[in-house]
Amino acid sequence: MLLPKFSYVKAASLGEASRLLAAGDRKTCLAAGGTELLPRMKYGLVRPEKVISLKGVAAAAPERAADGSIRLDALMTLSAAAASSLIQAHAPVLAAAAAAVGSSEIRNMATLGGNLCQESRCLYYNQPHDFQFTMPCFKRGGDCCYFIPEGKKCRAVYMADTAPAFICLGAEVHIVGPRGVRRIPLEGLYRNDPLQPLTLSAGEILSGILIPARPAHRAEAFAKFSWRPGFEFSAVSVAAVLNLAEDRQTCRHARIAAGSLAAAPLRSPKAEAALKDKRLSTEAIAAAADQAAREIRPVPHHGYTRAYLRECHRVQVRRVLSTAMRPFAKT
Numbered sequence: 001m002l003l004p005k006f007s008y009v010k011a012a013s014l015g016e017a018s019r020l021l022a023a024g025d026r027k028t029c030l031a032a033g034g035t036e037l038l039p040r041m042k043y044g045l046v047r048p049e050k051v052i053s054l055k056g057v058a059a060a061a062p063e064r065a066a067d068g069s070i071r072l073d074a075l076m077t078l079s080a081a082a083a084s085s086l087i088q089a090h091a092p093v094l095a096a097a098a099a100a101v102g103s104s105e106i107r108n109m110a111t112l113g114g115n116l117c118q119e120s121r122c123l124y125y126n127q128p129h130d131f132q133f134t135m136p137c138f139k140r141g142g143d144c145c146y147f148i149p150e151g152k153k154c155r156a157v158y159m160a161d162t163a164p165a166f167i168c169l170g171a172e173v174h175i176v177g178p179r180g181v182r183r184i185p186l187e188g189l190y191r192n193d194p195l196q197p198l199t200l201s202a203g204e205i206l207s208g209i210l211i212p213a214r215p216a217h218r219a220e221a222f223a224k225f226s227w228r229p230g231f232e233f234s235a236v237s238v239a240a241v242l243n244l245a246e247d248r249q250t251c252r253h254a255r256i257a258a259g260s261l262a263a264a265p266l267r268s269p270k271a272e273a274a275l276k277d278k279r280l281s282t283e284a285i286a287a288a289a290d291q292a293a294r295e296i297r298p299v300p301h302h303g304y305t306r307a308y309l310r311e312c313h314r315v316q317v318r319r320v321l322s323t324a325m326r327p328f329a330k331t
Contacts (some may be wrong), residue, residue: 022203
């Protein structure tokens with residue numbers, strides 16, 4: 001498959017890229033690592049006349065502030081994030097999530113910002129359309145869904161692995177745009193709308209991510225299930241972060257988030273509440289995993305049924321909670 005013709009502009013700064021992006025129209029696209037954009041262009045899903053590249057903008061190294069928070073450049077590659085000693089020490093759940101994305105070739109090119117700003121995906125949409133479809137689906141401007149023919153809306157899912165980890169860490173994103181810089185909780189980046197997944201306005205670019213300071217006692221873990229790791233997007237990815245009491249066995253606050261189940265990352269608030277002020281025994285973890293499975297309504301995708309995804313989510317939640325608490329197990 002060949003790329004269509006387009007003009008290529010290498011921006012010297014995020015400000016310049018923002019201005020160029022705002023001045024363009026829907027025929028203008030932004031590229032960081034290009035690991036998502038270029039395949040979509042080859043498949044004919046998007047045909048930009050101009051691609052604004054961020055390859056001319058150097059990524060800053062991770063930085064720890066005096067208050068213990070960590071600032072990450074959105075242009076940091078996933079491989080760099082996975083290998084960072086600072087991230088491994090203060091946010092190992094993020095290092096694990098970054099390491100789980102695709103293959104090493106993908107991780108060497110893909111950026112944190114690009115991973116967070118992924119388009120929603122569908123088994124039928126994310127492939128060439130020259131021979132197998134007669135009418136455009138919702139994502140192509142039509143009024144049908146090939147995956148769920150009786151459906152009245154798009155069923156594409158959001159599949160970035162780092163988003164659940166960032167959400168569990170309580171991360172904040174910094175956004176550069178024509179009107180300056182704004183900051184929002186990372187969860188506020190997503191609309192839960194497959195046709196318009198992000199809340200970014202015209203010309204806005206994700207510039208950085210801020211992770212709050214790590215508390216004294218915290219347990220965290222990430223898990224991803226895929227039939228062919230490195231070759232396929234996840235069926236389910238789950239992250240969990242537990243703030244522990246002094247005894248390191250009691251949960252003071254929990255965050256559980258999952259990807260690849262809907263048009264945005266999903267939290268499990270009832271499961272989180274079930275763990276609050278509870279001793280994290282095997283029984284408590286199993287009960288929280290059961291609750292997490294009950295409170296979600298996953299979107300079937302890529303051959304996985306809703307029932308399968310719900311059970312897979314239950315298993316992965318139990319797994320990440322158990323893995324997170326393993327370093328604190330009493331011998």
